[in-house]
Amino acid sequence: MMTAALTFLLLLAVGVPIAFVILGASTIYFILNPLMASIVAQRMGSALESFPLLAVPFFIVAGAAMARGGIARRLYHLADGLVGHWWGGLAQVAVMNSLFLGAMSGSSNADAAIDARTIAPIMRERGYSNGFASVVSAASGAIAPIMPPSIGLIIYGLLTDTSIGKLFTAGVIPAMLITAALLVTVRIVSKRRGYAPERATRLPAPEIAARAKSAGWALAMPVLLLVGLRGGWFTPTELGAIAALYAFVVGLVIYRGFHWSETYDLLRESARTTANVLFIIAAAAVFSMILALEQAPQKLIAVLLGVSDNKWVVLLVINLLLLVLGTLLEGLALMIILVPVLLEVTRTLGIDPVHFGIVLVFNTTIGSITPPVGTVLFTVCSITKCSIEEFTREALPFLAALVAVLLLLTFVPPLVTVLPNLLY
Amino acid sequence: AEITLRIASVNPPTALSVQIAEEVAARITERTEGRIAFQVFPSAQLGTTTDSLEQASQGLPIITFTSASFMSQFGVPELATVEGPFAISGAEEGQTLAFSPLMQGYYDTLAEKAGVRVLALNWFDGARHMIGAAPYPEPAALEGVKMRVPPVETWLNTFEPLGVVATTVEAAETYSALQQGVVTAAEAPITGLQASKWYEPAKNITLTGHFNLFLGWVTSEAVMQSLTEADRSILMEEFRKGGEELTQQSIEKEARIKAEFEAAGVTFHEANLPAYREATASFWENWPAGTYDAIRAAATGK
Amino acid sequence: MRILSGFLTLLGAAVPATLLGIVLLIVSADVFARLFLSTSIHVAHDLAIVALAGVVWFGMVDTARQGELFGIRFFSDRLPTIVRYWVQVLVHVAVIAIAFEIARSGISQVQGSRFTRFVSLGWPKWIVSAGLVGAMGALMLVESQRLWRLLTTHRPTPLD
Numbered sequence A: 001m002m003t004a005a006l007t008f009l010l011l012l013a014v015g016v017p018i019a020f021v022i023l024g025a026s027t028i029y030f031i032l033n034p035l036m037a038s039i040v041a042q043r044m045g046s047a048l049e050s051f052p053l054l055a056v057p058f059f060i061v062a063g064a065a066m067a068r069g070g071i072a073r074r075l076y077h078l079a080d081g082l083v084g085h086w087w088g089g090l091a092q093v094a095v096m097n098s099l100f101l102g103a104m105s106g107s108s109n110a111d112a113a114i115d116a117r118t119i120a121p122i123m124r125e126r127g128y129s130n131g132f133a134s135v136v137s138a139a140s141g142a143i144a145p146i147m148p149p150s151i152g153l154i155i156y157g158l159l160t161d162t163s164i165g166k167l168f169t170a171g172v173i174p175a176m177l178i179t180a181a182l183l184v185t186v187r188i189v190s191k192r193r194g195y196a197p198e199r200a201t202r203l204p205a206p207e208i209a210a211r212a213k214s215a216g217w218a219l220a221m222p223v224l225l226l227v228g229l230r231g232g233w234f235t236p237t238e239l240g241a242i243a244a245l246y247a248f249v250v251g252l253v254i255y256r257g258f259h260w261s262e263t264y265d266l267l268r269e270s271a272r273t274t275a276n277v278l279f280i281i282a283a284a285a286v287f288s289m290i291l292a293l294e295q296a297p298q299k300l301i302a303v304l305l306g307v308s309d310n311k312w313v314v315l316l317v318i319n320l321l322l323l324v325l326g327t328l329l330e331g332l333a334l335m336i337i338l339v340p341v342l343l344e345v346t347r348t349l350g351i352d353p354v355h356f357g358i359v360l361v362f363n364t365t366i367g368s369i370t371p372p373v374g375t376v377l378f379t380v381c382s383i384t385k386c387s388i389e390e391f392t393r394e395a396l397p398f399l400a401a402l403v404a405v406l407l408l409l410t411f412v413p414p415l416v417t418v419l420p421n422l423l424y
Numbered sequence B: 001a002e003i004t005l006r007i008a009s010v011n012p013p014t015a016l017s018v019q020i021a022e023e024v025a026a027r028i029t030e031r032t033e034g035r036i037a038f039q040v041f042p043s044a045q046l047g048t049t050t051d052s053l054e055q056a057s058q059g060l061p062i063i064t065f066t067s068a069s070f071m072s073q074f075g076v077p078e079l080a081t082v083e084g085p086f087a088i089s090g091a092e093e094g095q096t097l098a099f100s101p102l103m104q105g106y107y108d109t110l111a112e113k114a115g116v117r118v119l120a121l122n123w124f125d126g127a128r129h130m131i132g133a134a135p136y137p138e139p140a141a142l143e144g145v146k147m148r149v150p151p152v153e154t155w156l157n158t159f160e161p162l163g164v165v166a167t168t169v170e171a172a173e174t175y176s177a178l179q180q181g182v183v184t185a186a187e188a189p190i191t192g193l194q195a196s197k198w199y200e201p202a203k204n205i206t207l208t209g210h211f212n213l214f215l216g217w218v219t220s221e222a223v224m225q226s227l228t229e230a231d232r233s234i235l236m237e238e239f240r241k242g243g244e245e246l247t248q249q250s251i252e253k254e255a256r257i258k259a260e261f262e263a264a265g266v267t268f269h270e271a272n273l274p275a276y277r278e279a280t281a282s283f284w285e286n287w288p289a290g291t292y293d294a295i296r297a298a299a300t301g302k
Numbered sequence C: 001m002r003i004l005s006g007f008l009t010l011l012g013a014a015v016p017a018t019l020l021g022i023v024l025l026i027v028s029a030d031v032f033a034r035l036f037l038s039t040s041i042h043v044a045h046d047l048a049i050v051a052l053a054g055v056v057w058f059g060m061v062d063t064a065r066q067g068e069l070f071g072i073r074f075f076s077d078r079l080p081t082i083v084r085y086w087v088q089v090l091v092h093v094a095v096i097a098i099a100f101e102i103a104r105s106g107i108s109q110v111q112g113s114r115f116t117r118f119v120s121l122g123w124p125k126w127i128v129s130a131g132l133v134g135a136m137g138a139l140m141l142v143e144s145q146r147l148w149r150l151l152t153t154h155r156p157t158p159l160d
């Protein structure tokens, strides 16, 4: 295990691509602890055998089609009319749309992919830095797994035997808090950077109406998707496919933003982004199997929990440990390995599993944005071509805001539990 | 320990099957005086069931949780028939059938063809019932109903003749799917419903008991052969006993869960079983004549 | 060289783009079949999952060709030019070696998983590993090409 960990750090430091860092370390581990020659390929293949994972390529294609076809431009043109007189108006829109998208999708990767493809280029045009645009896209993705529906909360519910309905309800207030914290951060950073308002006051109503009219088909898209989801036409994963198809057809036939011969380029580009992100997820599955075999995170937790038997100290320790582990490991995998151990702890200390679930899922979501290893970070950067270093610099205030909300949710449980206790 | 066996399951650590497996493991370690040790890996930490089965097949010391129809793809298609609609009347017949010469024959073929040895396939977690937005007391009520089923032959060959729109939705998404109405019905054992919480969005359970899954544990035949005769029988014995315990506890739990569900606003409905039996009889046309009778004979010990 | 480049474009770009299109169409078709025809396309699920694996494996080839694979250059960028050059060489060699090991693992998986199938398609599961082997092979070619270019054209002198 030590050799594998050292290999990991060495390969990472010299600049080997992340997926191959993970696979290289895993290969070394299995050379030293032989199991079966086919184990790496087997685990990589079966890691991709998951239907909800398809949401990622779907939203990547949807974003590409929205960007090329003109839907994105019309939507943000309208949004600009509404909030262009705010500091960092476009970035504010990017945060707000994620609350909306989060109510439809359960995955932060999918949401971030849409933003990176649609609003980030427009932000760059208006003078925002690429790093800032990328970070706003990624950080606002953190809303999706907390705002129901959420794959992460469903998996937590199954792992811990907790009511999924309760978990879903419990996510609503925290999702609002995250949104608010991000809006405030955007405002502060924009002021400091001088991302000035586009104009002194809001556009006059007739002009807004004209922009809304030209965005008719684009505005119909989210409405149609939300109605379709609530009406039971499709699952959250299938919604991604319908969104992609809609954006494609409207962009091609109605807005004529691109020619059908561009389809190949659009798909080719999207396939590259998909591969870049999901190959890392496949590699991470191999590594998390090694962690499970070694029972490494469990041992770590056991040591750290020896520190105290005070509920609040333990919660703080768990959060800090998860944040640190989250910089290197994939969130969902981390949760699956750790939940059984953590549940034991929370049970003895009398921590509400619904409260703990929201804290845990949010924590691992933050991990997907933190460098060096984070799937949301990779999704966004592979679309915006932002370097990990630039992303990291720009991410600091946003990470601080997200961690502040995390601690708030950790130490003020009623913020999480009041709604479910009221409704159930 | 002389050998450490990894117990792998895709079920969470809260599942009864995982908890009883842990007890079984402890008893085996004790009875073999520490010669056989165990490590338990729930929640698919070591990969999918298929992954574990392939590992067992290649001689790795792994024990995995699976079912008869899942094992049927490993060279013994007949194993799928014992899970056919109304093949057995309940867990008691299941216990007999699981250790009948008929099934033992399948197990031996499996060991020979795939290198996988069945420890015990008698971990019955209760008959599967239908849950949905409405009751389905008669098969006719299912016409056009969007029901969540896995895309497995046994399910398709049973449910399509009933006129349902058999819809594939991943387990993790079924809760939302029921909530939003992508599917209006699903099917599962009562104990499974308690874990999956599908009764929160769907409030009607029709007690059809259409399937009884032969769940249980399998391991590598090569590993089994490397053990002494005595240790081997301790292993088999304890896993069989574990299955009996799980079956018993599931039955006891069902009554309690039903009360709990009713308190949560769920209504239970009786089903016209003879009508269901007739409506699903075409399942057996996919198999050689006499298959059903052979299963019945083995299950009733005649 | 032209043949090799054409082959890599076909395998790394045309194949994943086509598969991605198939995934989108089959999943959408399943939704429409359910909504309007009261029927479900059972193979949609499995087909989408198999095709996704193809998108990911082969898409990696094109990603590597475009130099878009993620890595941390923070530390290596701070090295002296000549050291950085050899570190880059080392990185390509490491990727080739690791890809080779994955391909070997994939070959044993193809040989070992004799029975498992995608249930609704009836296709054997080893095709996913076979795809991985093919993709890793092509990726090794891409990385070798890049390594060759690095060694023959960009070699810095100690005076740089």
Ligand code: NA
Binding pocket: A093, A094, A095, A096, A097, A098, A099, A115, A136, A137, A140, A141
């Ligand atoms: Na956003």
Ligand code: NA
Binding pocket: A101, A102, A103, A104, A105, A106, A107, A143, A144, A145, A146, A147, A148, A149, A150
């Ligand atoms: Na969500």
